[in-house]
Amino acid sequence: MNAYLEMLRKQNDLPELNEMRSYAEKENVPILEEESMQLLLQVLALTNAERVLEIGSAIGYSALRMASDSRHRKVTTVERERERYEQARFFLARSDYRPSITLLYGDAFDYVEDIAKGPSYDALFVDAAKSHNQSFIDTFAPYVKRGGVIVVDNVLFKGWAANPTEAPKRLQKLARNIHAFNEWFQNHPDFATKFHAVGDGLAVGIKRKTLF
Numbered sequence: 001m002n003a004y005l006e007m008l009r010k011q012n013d014l015p016e017l018n019e020m021r022s023y024a025e026k027e028n029v030p031i032l033e034e035e036s037m038q039l040l041l042q043v044l045a046l047t048n049a050e051r052v053l054e055i056g057s058a059i060g061y062s063a064l065r066m067a068s069d070s071r072h073r074k075v076t077t078v079e080r081e082r083e084r085y086e087q088a089r090f091f092l093a094r095s096d097y098r099p100s101i102t103l104l105y106g107d108a109f110d111y112v113e114d115i116a117k118g119p120s121y122d123a124l125f126v127d128a129a130k131s132h133n134q135s136f137i138d139t140f141a142p143y144v145k146r147g148g149v150i151v152v153d154n155v156l157f158k159g160w161a162a163n164p165t166e167a168p169k170r171l172q173k174l175a176r177n178i179h180a181f182n183e184w185f186q187n188h189p190d191f192a193t194k195f196h197a198v199g200d201g202l203a204v205g206i207k208r209k210t211l212f
């Protein structure tokens with residue numbers, strides 16, 4: 001069944017995406033799983049998200065997927081690892097969607113002032129250091145419009161968020177941290193949040209128009 005869905009999905013794939021996926025696999029760069037991508041793109045389409053802020057570009061794969069999914073969409077994406085940023089620049093430079101993507105190098109937290117000066121975003125996609133999920137949302141959600149969406153990847157963390165003691169010892173703290181974040185996001189009065197068991201787990205929070 002998955003092969004069938006993959007065949008359907010790939011019918012309107014951009015040629016450069018295959019190259020990016022192969023690079024990611026070869027170099028062990030984590031990119032968004034396809035099931036999660038489908039949900040992310042659907043959420044962005046349903047909410048007419050034209051301005052998207054992404055934290056964690058890696059090699060620019062999800063930024064390109066988001067930008068190429070709608071003619072009117074503009075994606076700003078931030079990556080703090082030099083090599084990944086350079087690789088993203090390399091891949092995106094050859095894409096027709098380059099003008100729709102603003103690729104920034106550095107720690108996302110260093111861009112708060114710049115982001116605060118611009119117009120608000122329709123969506124925020126958090127796919128960076130998992131231990132900072134809450135800080136990313138505390139810091140950047142104020143620049144998402146009310147009714148906009150906040151999407152966070154890896155909220156299941158291979159199932160270890162539910163059972164941190166089953167994670168390898170070195171990852172147990174992170175698993176507990178992700179679980180604490182999930183509870184915080186689920187119960188935050190500013191967001192209507194739903195969790196989806198796709199890929200490594202995707203949380204989608206809608207920034208409420210009025211507070212509860």
Ligand SMILES: C[S@@+](CC[C@H](N)C(=O)[O-])C[C@H]1O[C@@H](n2cnc3c(N)ncnc32)[C@H](O)[C@@H]1O
Nearest residue numbers: 031032056058061062079080107108127128129
């Ligand atoms: C899972 S990868 C992103 C994958 C990408 N969204 C995709 O699906 O194609 C996470 C990336 O976030 C970056 N990152 C982590 N913390 C960050 C921060 N504070 N600011 C900017 N980038 C960060 C990491 O260097 C890493 O490349």
